[in-house]
Amino acid sequence: xxxxVYIESNQNQIKKSSFESLSYAKKLSKxxxxxxxxxxxxxxxxxxxxxxxxxxxxxxxEKKLETFNAHNYADVISNVSKSVSAKNIIIxxxxxxxxxASLLSVKLDAAFVSNVVSLPNSTNPFVVKRSTFSNKxxxxxxxxxxxxxxxxSKNSIGLNENKSEPIIINPDINFTESKLTSESxxxxxxxxxxxxxxxxxxxxxxxxxxxxxxxxxxxxxxxxAATACSKPVSDMGWRPHSEHVGQTGKPVSTNxxxxxxISGAIQHLAGVSSSKVKVVINNDxxxxxxxxxxxxxxxxxxxxxxxxxxxxxxFQAENN
Amino acid sequence: xxxxxxxxxxxxxTSKINxxxxxxEFDNSQIQYIINPNDEFGLxxxxxxxxxxxxxxxxxxxxxxxxxQILRKALAIGADSAFRINQEALDSFQVAKxxxxxxxxxxxxxxxxxxxxxxxxxxMVPGIIAEILNFNYVTNCVGLEITDxxxxxxxxxxGGVETLTCKLPLIIGAQKGLVEESDLKxxxxxxxxxxxQKPFEIIQGKTEETKTKTFKFEKPESNKxxxxxxxxxxxxxxxxxxxxxxxx
Numbered sequence: 001x002x003x004x005v006y007i008e009s010n011q012n013q014i015k016k017s018s019f020e021s022l023s024y025a026k027k028l029s030k031x032x033x034x035x036x037x038x039x040x041x042x043x044x045x046x047x048x049x050x051x052x053x054x055x056x057x058x059x060x061x062e063k064k065l066e067t068f069n070a071h072n073y074a075d076v077i078s079n080v081s082k083s084v085s086a087k088n089i090i091i092x093x094x095x096x097x098x099x100x101a102s103l104l105s106v107k108l109d110a111a112f113v114s115n116v117v118s119l120p121n122s123t124n125p126f127v128v129k130r131s132t133f134s135n136k137x138x139x140x141x142x143x144x145x146x147x148x149x150x151x152x153s154k155n156s157i158g159l160n161e162n163k164s165e166p167i168i169i170n171p172d173i174n175f176t177e178s179k180l181t182s183e184s185x186x187x188x189x190x191x192x193x194x195x196x197x198x199x200x201x202x203x204x205x206x207x208x209x210x211x212x213x214x215x216x217x218x219x220x221x222x223x224x225a226a227t228a229c230s231k232p233v234s235d236m237g238w239r240p241h242s243e244h245v246g247q248t249g250k251p252v253s254t255n256x257x258x259x260x261x262i263s264g265a266i267q268h269l270a271g272v273s274s275s276k277v278k279v280v281i282n283n284d285x286x287x288x289x290x291x292x293x294x295x296x297x298x299x300x301x302x303x304x305x306x307x308x309x310x311x312x313x314x315f316q317a318e319n320n
Numbered sequence: 321x322x323x324x325x326x327x328x329x330x331x332x333x334t335s336k337i338n339x340x341x342x343x344x345e346f347d348n349s350q351i352q353y354i355i356n357p358n359d360e361f362g363l364x365x366x367x368x369x370x371x372x373x374x375x376x377x378x379x380x381x382x383x384x385x386x387x388x389q390i391l392r393k394a395l396a397i398g399a400d401s402a403f404r405i406n407q408e409a410l411d412s413f414q415v416a417k418x419x420x421x422x423x424x425x426x427x428x429x430x431x432x433x434x435x436x437x438x439x440x441x442x443x444m445v446p447g448i449i450a451e452i453l454n455f456n457y458v459t460n461c462v463g464l465e466i467t468d469x470x471x472x473x474x475x476x477x478x479g480g481v482e483t484l485t486c487k488l489p490l491i492i493g494a495q496k497g498l499v500e501e502s503d504l505k506x507x508x509x510x511x512x513x514x515x516x517q518k519p520f521e522i523i524q525g526k527t528e529e530t531k532t533k534t535f536k537f538e539k540p541e542s543n544k545x546x547x548x549x550x551x552x553x554x555x556x557x558x559x560x561x562x563x564x565x566x567x568x
Contacts, residue, residue, distance in 0.1 A: 095477060096478075098443050098444075098459075099459050103447050103450065103451045105413075105444065110531075112444050114441065114444065132440060132534075133337045135540075136539070137538065137539050138537065138539075139534045139535075140534070140535055140537075141532050141534045142533045142534075144531060145531040178456070179456060180456045180458065180486045182482060183472075183484060183485055185480065186480045186483075188479055188480055193478045195478040195479070196478060196479070234496075241462070244496065247333050248358070248496055249496065255567045256561070266334055266336070267334070276565075276567065279561070295547050295549060295560055296549070297548070297554075298548065300551075303551065308558075311555060311558055315562070
């Protein structure tokens, strides 16, 4: 029996969220005394993994798996899981992980619990905490199937370095090729994605129009941050839907969330509640966002944001 | 083309979430229920296929009779027939099994569910159905075109969009972007009147096993006091973020 961790990579770079999954698995292994096995698909830079303590790495290299396909990946991971009798499968909360996990759960007759924010508070029965009601609440959930898949909410466990000298194996694999074909992938190269960002700079209707977004983008560039927006802004077409943060958009669990000219509707606040540090910049001191933020500036965004950007640049120049 | 839209009945997005009975149950007093927003984006796309290609739309929900009002709303928006599977929804696995049984009895070309419900946020029902019934599956779906029996699907990926193609049958997890918010339909009086004449069937459904049990809720801790910084003293904010919060 073992704990299997699916490691996601992008052009030979392992994703930070996968290091977090591995950190979770290592902590779990101390509670239930099982080996931690990492499974990686088409990634040749495996060295960083050994900082997070896997006992074994199963490294799969297969041309047919070059492009992510949830059906194919679920089939491969299912076969690997069976070969190592994995009872616990740990993945991140990324779009692709959640996509493949529901398929995987049927293949393995496993329970799949998403948005997990804690180690189990009991292992028999197995109980974990997850976020629910779009981050407005948490719940304890008991898993009563023999095999379980847990997807770990970003930044909930953090990274925990733990050096190891894993055995690396390269197995032959078989899988049934899916009939779903990827025709094209369009990714904006120069921009940081909300999912990967440690800092998110978000703006709302207070910016008055899409032509004013340059101050938001400049600040994001300085902080190597992703840009995001409130619901009305995406509904009016000022910004793409992929930037909409909130209950019907996407949740943001980042280290630093800066909200500019966003009043803070309950749906938006739910979406950002799991971000660690929140800064609000708004000219209305009554804006609900001030009730949930850590730091606040009451002032005109058009004056404050460019000034803050200049000060941050000076700070970075001094500290580098 | 025969389409099924799976609908989940969820608290209105503006709801304040509270719990009762020693935090073991959701407090549904003063809660307005709505069609799960991700499902509504899917339903709206289905109605487009009906109006433009003559598709036929069924809607289905797993739950007790308090789900009837949202199924009636779906009929008023444009669905042709409604089904309610009369079992209390307990976990995603159980709901997906019940829906799979309904789908395999009815030969749908396209099944639409939401990417996730905004209450439970499991995000796994359509995937489980896809695997049980051997359907092609795409979630985080932000575009769907169908010509004859071929589908072209756009799905949101981190930082971009992927375009995929496949033959029907297909199941998708819909989300905002599949249709615009402004395309969502508010039922008019004619739609509401017509809905009363449309078929509405209650299916008993089997007792399916569950794999999980949610038994205790809590709300996030309320935040500590905010620190206000004067717009004339932004260096102070930078110092807080660097020394105290340690995020820059």
